[in-house]
Amino acid sequence: MVLGVQEEESKSTIYVPDIAKIRRIKQISPTEKVFRIILDDEEKQNNFKFKPGQFVELTIFGLGEAPFSIASNPNNHEFFELCIRNVGSVSGALHRMEEDAKVGIRGPFGNGYFPYDKMKNHNVLLVAGGLGLAPLMSLIKYILHYREDYKEIMIVYGAVNPESILFKDDIQYWSNRKDILTCISVDNPDDKWTGEIGVCTKLIPRVNFPPEDTYAVVCGPPVMYKYVVYELEKKKFKPENIYLSLERRMECGVGKCNHCHIGNKLACVDGPVFSLWEINNLKEAI
């Protein structure tokens, strides 16, 4: 098998990142910034096509590499955006960087993405907790781009407190649209908060989409999944119509380092998005 492979000196390997530039940095909460990124090689940037739910591996040269979900509209080929919390060594260093700085990009990766095609002609319920809104942004923007292809859309988003709410401009825009139902809840309100209070799970009982005609998509911190799934199952959502994006440690993104294994699957090549049906068969996934 291997020995018969034709000799060919390769110019690149799966571990070689492409050089990219941070075009714009926008602080959107006390701990999160959105980085707009453009690959230096124009042709590569034009061909950088991703599906909602996919991720990239970002290298800070001399420091390290980490995986980040893409948070921008998949229809935009001029750039892509990553929403990153200042929490680890790579993300921390990224937060100290300035516009025009160079980074390395590998990807997009992930064969398990949000099933935007299957969702067509159905209702879509999007549930996000905290930074989990970031991976969902690419799907939300995709759906809004092709709004007429989908039935009812509801976005349920929970944040710790009002100042930690991400993508406030987008949320404002969604709230102004009549064709999307947007529900935002915070755990710790301040004096000015007039919206919902509590974890986002509490809002799910209010969803009145017929479960057989609805896809639910969930993304949030690991602790959130069990509770959201419990509420969705109470609503009689089918496991094969519920999709979750799973976070795991990743060192390679290409199915080699094995850190992201969940049962016999790998989050990087088989996921990071899995249906609840798959997750129920993986054990320990959520």
Added chain:
Amino acid sequence: MLYKVLAKGAYRDFVKALISEYEFIGPKKKDRSVHDFVLIKDISELDTNYIRTTIPAAKKILFPPNERLVTYEIGKKIEVKPVIESGEKILFGINAWDINGMNFLDRFFTTDFIDENYISKRKKLIVIGMDSEPTETNFSLSIGAEYAKDGFDIYLTELKDKYFVRIATARGNEILEKYTKVNDAIAEDFKEYNKYMDNYRMKFKMNVDIKSFYDDFELIYGNQEFWKRVAKNCYSCGSCNLVCPTCFCFNVRDDIELNLKDGNKTREWDSCMIPEYGLVAGGHNFRPDKENRLKQRYRCRLKTFLDKFGKYACVGCGRCIEVCLAKINIAEDINSVKKEVSV
């Protein structure tokens, strides 16, 4: 497969020729009980009568503990280059289960994405296999890895006054034609070879009943009592991973030289048994308990790749049993799963 025989008298000159013509890696005695595969410069250093090696030879060569993957130069522009090392080498005297371990890695590093760093070295590695005596902890026979049917160029089996030679590649055939003389194997040779193999298989004393493990594992998966008992003494040291011919987990590190200009990405072996393995930024650990880590290791070795490749990611070499400080024994644990479920 071509079947030939090599006269015993011609063996020494054949090996000597290979040592002088190639970078030649073979077993050398390290101390009373352990051999190591090292660069051999003279035939006197070579000792193919080995029983025990700690680090699997093929893995050491093809997937070294530390390996530079990418170098870069940070200036006005950033120049990034892959590092691909691929000098031709002979790996001599590797046994069947370690060849099967290498075959697993070959498959693994070429699935989904091709790992050039591994495969460029593999393509240039000439593999000449030979049987070695199994240790008491070796259960290759139960796994079906005591015999290699591919992955080598040449496989030499020592019979009474000749070597039975199996040739799997044109490259192997070329080497034999160039450096020695072999004759076609005849019916008598096959007969002697079969008899040898029957006897050889009798030497494997450790047996595991793995047939029903695939299903039984799922039943016992949620039995925390069982797994707590199995992993009770585990130090989470990762020795089992280091000596495993099929373990492939790694971390990738970015380093920068003191000149603050030249940097590189290096991969280094990691271990699924150490607590930090499942730790992500922000402090969440997806596998904080040692019993869960051990359980996942067993799944990875004995189930996951049955689904993916139809093969175990375990060749039954028994190294992990020998090096475990806590005396955790994968062979006994496979049998315990069976017993626990059958009771």
